[in-house]
Amino acid sequence: MDNNTILIVEDDVSLLKVLHTKLSEQPGITVIIARDGETGLATAMQNKPNLIVLDLIMPRLDGVSMMEKLRQDAWGKTARVLVLTNVDQNEKVARCLELGAEEYLVKTDWKLADLIAEIVSKNT
C-alpha cells in the first residue's frame, strides 16, 4: 500500500463527509473510510494505511476496542492512530495513549483548517 493513505473511522456521516472532502483535497493523500470499528479494523488490516483517524463512540466495535484488537496484529501493533473524538473522559484518553495513539484530539476544540493541517502533519 502506498505511504499516503489515511483511513478515517467515523460513524457520523456529516463529519465523515467533511473530513473525507478536506483530506482528499490534500495533494498525494488517498482517503479511505469506515463507519464502524469492525469495518474499520478489517479495512485497516487489508489496506494498512499510513494513518488511522479514529473516532471512539461507534456502533459494533468502539474505537478503544478496535485499537486493542489492532495492537494484537503484527502490522497493527505499530500502526499509527490519531484519535479524533468528542469524548474527553480521562480513562479513555489514558487508555488510547497507553495503546500508542499519536494524539488525542477533541473535535470541538479544533477549527477545521487547523485540524486538517494537524492530520496532514501526522501523516508524514
Next chain:
Amino acid sequence: MADLGVSRKIWFVFVLFGFLIVANFAVSRYYWNIQRVDADIIDVAGRDRMLSQQLALAAEKIVRGGLAEQELLQRIITLHHTSLYVLKDGGIAPGVAKDQYLPPADVAVLPQVQAVETLWLEYKKNAEIVVKEPPYIDGAINPTVSVALTYLEDHATEMLNRNDDLVQAYVVLSDSKQALINEIQLLLLVVNLGVIGLGIWYTGLILKEHQRHVIDLNKFKLAVDNTYDHVIITDPEGVIMYANKSVERITGFTASEMVGQKAGSKELWGGQMPVAFYQKMWQTIKNEKKVFTDEITNRRKNGQIYIAQASISPVLNDRGAVEFFVGIERDVTQEKEIDKTKTEFVSLASHQLRTPLSAIGWYSEMLLSGDAGQVTDQQRDFLQEINRGNRRMVNLVNALLNVSRLELGTFAVEPTEVDLPQLVQEQLKELQPQINERHHQVTTALATNLPHIQADKMLLGMVVQNLLSNAIKYTANNGQIRVGLQLQDDAILLSLQDNGFGIPSNQQEKIFTKLFRADNVVERDVEGTGLGLYIVKEIVELAGGKIWFESTEGQGTTFYVTIPLSGMKAKVGSKKLS
C-alpha cells in the same frame, strides 16, 4: 488506683486481708501466751498454798511417829522453796507446764511474794529441823523438834493466808491483764470488721468497675461485630484471629472458614491483585509499620468479583513491634458502578452534544472558505454569526459539562507543585491577544516570597483564567487591570482588580449562581455562559479557599481568592475539568 487492672486491684484486697489475718494471729498468739503463763503462775502459787498446808500436816505426822513422812516433808520443802523463787525471780517451775519459763514477779505482786518469802524462810528453817532432827530423844519428845513443830503449827494459818494473798494478787493481776486483753481484742475486732467492711466495699467497687469494663468491652465487640464494614484482626503474620459479621456477608465465607487462614489469600477473597500490590501492602504495614489504604479487587466465595476500599493498620505494642493488624474494607462495588454510570452519562452527553456542534462549525468554516463557491459579504457576515454562535454553544457545553462533573464529583484533582506567580504569568500570556484587542493596561504585583503549594495546576489555572477573562471582557477598552498575589498567614491571596462595568449592587448576591448574568453585561452584549464564576467558586471551595469581591457599578470590581498553603487533596476522577 483507677489505672490499675482489675486483677491487680483484687490482689491488693487479698494482700490487705492477708496482713489482717497475720496481725490477728500474732496478737492472739501473744495474748494466748500471756494467759497461759498467767495460768501457770497461778498454778504454781496455788500449789505453794497447798504445799504450805501439807507441810504443816506432814510435820505433825512425823512428830507422832510417822518417820516415813520425813522424806515427803523434805520434798514438800524443796518444791515449795523452788516454786517460790521461780515466782519471785523467774525460771522453770518443776512439775507445772512443760519447760515453761515463768517471768520474775510483777511489781504489782512483789509485796505479796516478799511477804510469803519472809515467813517462808523462817518456816523452812523450822520444817528442816523437823526433817533433820530425831523427833524423840530417850523416849521423850525432842525439845528442838517440839519448838519447831510449835512454830509450824502457830504459823500454819498465817502461811496459808500469805500464800492465799499471793494467789489472790496473781488472780487480780491476771484479771486486770485479761480486761486489757479483752479491750484490745474488742478493738481488734472493730479494726477487723472495719477492714473487712472496707475490703468488701472496695471489692464491690472493683467488681462494679470490672462489670462496667466488661459492658464497655461487650459494647465495643457488639459495635465491631455489627459494623457495616468488613473488619478483621490478624496476627503479625496476617493469620485471621477475628472477622466480624460483615466479612461473612461481603465475602460469603463463614467465620470458621476464615479464622486461622491467612487474610486475603487465594483460598479466601484475595489473590486478585498483582503480586507487586501485596508486596507493597506488606512492606507498608509490616516493615514501615504504617497504615496502608488503597482500592482492592477481591473475590467472594461464590466467585463474584468485588471492589473494596481497604485500610490496614498495624497495632504496635510498647516495644514498637507489631502486635496485630486491623483490616477494614468497604465494599464499594455499587458506588463504583454508579460512578461509572454517571461518568459514562457525562461522557456520552459530551459526545452527543458536541458532535452536531462540530458539524455546524466545520461546515460553516467550509462555506466561509469558499468550498461551496464564492460567498457574498452578507452571506459571510451571516456565516460568521453562525460560527460565532456555534463557538458560544461549544463553550456553553464545555462549561455545563464542567458543572455536571463538579456536581457529580467525577472530576480528577491531581496536585503537583504549583508556583502561583508563574501560573498567573502563563495565564496572562495566554490571554494577551484579548488584552491587546481591548487595549487594556495590565499591571502585576506578585509577591516574591510565596512558597510553592501542592495544587492541581489545571484547576487553579481555570480560576485565574476565568477571573482574568472576566476582567478583560467586562472592562471597556483601554481599561486598567491589576493582578496581585500576596502571602497571608496560612494562605496565598490572589486579587484581580479592574475599572470595568462593575456588578450592580442589587445583583451582587447572585453573581456566583449558575447561569446568572448581570443586566449591565447582557445589555452590552458581552459573551458569556454565566457559569464561569460558579465553576471558579466551586474549585476555590474545593481547595479549601475563599472567594469574595468588592464592586461598584461603573467603577470596577476586585475579586479576591485565597488558596490555603496546605494545598489541595488528590482525588481520582474520570475527567479533568477543561
